[in-house]
Amino acid sequence: MKYLGLESFNLHAAAFELRHEPAFLHWDRAGAIWYDMAAKFPALKNIQAQPGITVFQIGNSYQLTVELNKLTVRASRPADSLQVMGDLTNRLVEVCAFHLKYTDFLRVGLRTIYHRDYDSLTLATEAFLGLSLIRSPQKAPFVSNGKPTTPEYTLGWENDDVGATVRVKGERRGVQYDVPFGWESSEPKNEERFSLIFDVDYYTKASVALSQLRPSEWMTQAFRTIHRGARDILEQE
Amino acid sequence: MATAAATIRELKPDAGTGVSQPLEAKPNVVAISDSPRYQPSRISIDALYPDSTGATDVFRTSQRLLATAANYVTESAGLRWTDPVASDDKMSQLFPILLELFCCRELGEGFAAVINGLIHSVRNNASEQWDGTQLKEVASVIDSLRSEPYLNLDQAIAYLDRMERVELVPEPPELDILGDWLDGQSLR
Numbered sequence: 001m002k003y004l005g006l007e008s009f010n011l012h013a014a015a016f017e018l019r020h021e022p023a024f025l026h027w028d029r030a031g032a033i034w035y036d037m038a039a040k041f042p043a044l045k046n047i048q049a050q051p052g053i054t055v056f057q058i059g060n061s062y063q064l065t066v067e068l069n070k071l072t073v074r075a076s077r078p079a080d081s082l083q084v085m086g087d088l089t090n091r092l093v094e095v096c097a098f099h100l101k102y103t104d105f106l107r108v109g110l111r112t113i114y115h116r117d118y119d120s121l122t123l124a125t126e127a128f129l130g131l132s133l134i135r136s137p138q139k140a141p142f143v144s145n146g147k148p149t150t151p152e153y154t155l156g157w158e159n160d161d162v163g164a165t166v167r168v169k170g171e172r173r174g175v176q177y178d179v180p181f182g183w184e185s186s187e188p189k190n191e192e193r194f195s196l197i198f199d200v201d202y203y204t205k206a207s208v209a210l211s212q213l214r215p216s217e218w219m220t221q222a223f224r225t226i227h228r229g230a231r232d233i234l235e236q237e
Numbered sequence: 238m239a240t241a242a243a244t245i246r247e248l249k250p251d252a253g254t255g256v257s258q259p260l261e262a263k264p265n266v267v268a269i270s271d272s273p274r275y276q277p278s279r280i281s282i283d284a285l286y287p288d289s290t291g292a293t294d295v296f297r298t299s300q301r302l303l304a305t306a307a308n309y310v311t312e313s314a315g316l317r318w319t320d321p322v323a324s325d326d327k328m329s330q331l332f333p334i335l336l337e338l339f340c341c342r343e344l345g346e347g348f349a350a351v352i353n354g355l356i357h358s359v360r361n362n363a364s365e366q367w368d369g370t371q372l373k374e375v376a377s378v379i380d381s382l383r384s385e386p387y388l389n390l391d392q393a394i395a396y397l398d399r400m401e402r403v404e405l406v407p408e409p410p411e412l413d414i415l416g417d418w419l420d421g422q423s424l425r
Contacts, residue, residue, distance in 0.1 A: 161284035206280035211347070211385035211392060217286065217296050224291035 004131070004234040006227055009114035009198055014082060015074045016089050016219060017203075019107040022068045023100035030054045033066060036095045041088070064092055071096055082223055086216030093215050102210050109203035110222040115195040124170035124194045125151050131234065133168060161206050164226075166233055167199040198234065200226045282384050296386070299341040299348075303383040306334045307376060314372040321366060328367055332359050347388035351378065354397045354407030361406040374403045 026033075030049070034056060038044045041058060048055040053067045062085065065072040073092060075085045096102060118124040128151040129136055140146035149170075156165035174192045202222045282300070289297055313327035335356045342349035355378065362371070378396050382388070388396075400407045 160278070161280050162287075204280055204285065206278045206284070208280050208285060209385055211388040212280070212282060212285055214296075214344075214387050217293055220293070221286050221288040221291045224288045228288075 003231060004116075004127070006114060006198070006230045006234060009116040009196075011078060011080055011112060012115040012197075013074065013076055013111075013113045014078050014085060015072060015109075015111045016085065016215060017073075017107070017109045017111070018071045018093065018105050018215075019109075020069060020071075020102060020105050023096075023102065024068065025100045026054075026066060026068050027051055029099040030066065033095055033099050036099075037064070037092060040091055058088075062088060064088070066092075066096060066100075082219050083216070086219050089215040089219065093213070097210055104210065105204075105208045105213065107203055107205070108208050108213065108218060109201060110219055110226070111199070111201040112223065112226055114198040116198070118194045118196065121149060121170060121172050121194045122147065124196045125149060127196050128153075128168065128170045131168065133233070158205060162202070162204050164203070164229065165201045166229075167197070168233065169197050169199075171195050171197050198230065200230070202226055282386075295341050295343055299338060299344060299386060300383060302334055302338050302341070303379055303386075306331055306338070307379045307383065309334065310372055310376040310379060313367065314369065314376065317367070317369060317372065325366070328359060328372075329363075332356070335359060344386050345388065347390050347393035348382065348386055350390060350393035351382050351388070351396050354393075354400055355379070357409055358400055358405040358407045361410060368403075370403045371405055374399055374405070 034044065034046070034054060037056070043058045044056045044064075045058070046055075047057050047063070053065065055063065055065045057063045061076055061078070063072075063074040063076075065074075071092065073085060073089045075082070078085050093102075116124075116127070118127065125148050129148065133153040134151070136148055140148070152167070152169040154165065154167045156163060158164075172192060172194055174190070176190045178188045179186050202225060286292060286296070286300075289300075292300075309327045309331045313324045313331075316324035316327065335352060338352045339349070339356065342352065355375065358375065378400065381396065385392070397407045
């Protein structure tokens with residue numbers, strides 16, 4: 001067995017989520033929540049504000065969402081330690097707990113999405129099949145001389161307290177944009193990327209009291225749990 | 238908690254017709270939260286934070302020390318009738334653990350307040366024999382603190398009240414003198 005190594009993947013995105021009973025005070029106190037947050041993080045910029053949801057963003061890196069029944073902090077390409085995300089989340093949970101009177105959470109979750117880039121989808125698919133997560137037929141069915149594409153594997157595990165869902169897939173992603181007429185400094189772009197994606201959602205099943213939870217502490221431990229478990233998935237034959 | 242008995246309406250025979258009628262016409266309202274199926278089970282602290290190697294030093298240390306502190310109190314309670322001296326000795330051993338736990342106060346002001354209260358309770362009770370109720374209360378507070386280390390100040394005050402109810406004094410004795418002085422009693 002060869003370990004593909006989570007270290008050879010890039011942490012593409014991470015998301016922390018708290019689910020709770022509907023907090024109707026959100027209708028009254030959304031402004032106070034973001035006022036308190038902006039006092040500590042002045043770079044916060046409003047993206048969306050509706051009665052049931054408020055979304056703020058810091059640059060292109062962090063997105064914070066407060067809804068009636070959940071709170072989410074998303075990070076795009078965060079540092080590997082998730083420390084900044086943890087500090088941001090601690091503050092948001094503290095402020096929301098004060099204004100929205102949180103006491104218990106129905107679910108606490110951390111989702112991490114890793115990418116490992118390849119030169120083609122065929123190579124990404126070969127890497128996926130090398131993990132032996134699924135059994136592929138020797139001969140391509142339905143299509144003569146066909147080769148496997150868009151491989152995908154999803155499986156979850158749960159006990160009474162916590163659960164985890166892992167998704168591994170080969171994927172083609174593309175970006176295409178044209179330069180407006182008269183714009184001189186750039187060329188039209190058509191870029192494709194081929195990746196093996198390793199996506200883990202680790203979450204609690206039993207309820208969690210506010211007095212049990214320090215988000216940064218939990219995220220650090222959940223993150224390590226994900227790293228440890230990754231070894232069992234990413235061992236290549 | 239709604240019981241089966243609460244859902245059964247009492248019947249009494251109507252004097253005129255002999256037909257049984259509901260004793261009271263009030264509706265039988267049961268809150269959703271009364272249902273045993275609704276109560277979500279609370280996760281244990283060990284299941285919530287499973288990776289002690291990935292924990293911050295302060296969290297790991299506090300959990301270890303609280304477990305040790307709980308052991309001392311349990312052992313003290315076990316020895317209370319057979320060997321009172323050894324029982325007291327165990328409570329004396331608890332004191333330095335509590336002082337060390339106070340160094341973990343960055344966990345939160347609620348945590349700091351409860352540890353501070355325990356320190357004073359043990360110190361103020363040093364010359365007395367601990368009784369069973371007091372030991373049980375101290376053990377319960379330590380267990381609760383281990384399960385919910387990020388409690389807020391209001392929750393901490395509730396724990397301090399519990400300690401006071403079993404005649405522990407979770408505050409420095411100097412506070413009484415200061416209180417008296419502020420009341421002007423020291424002038425009498």
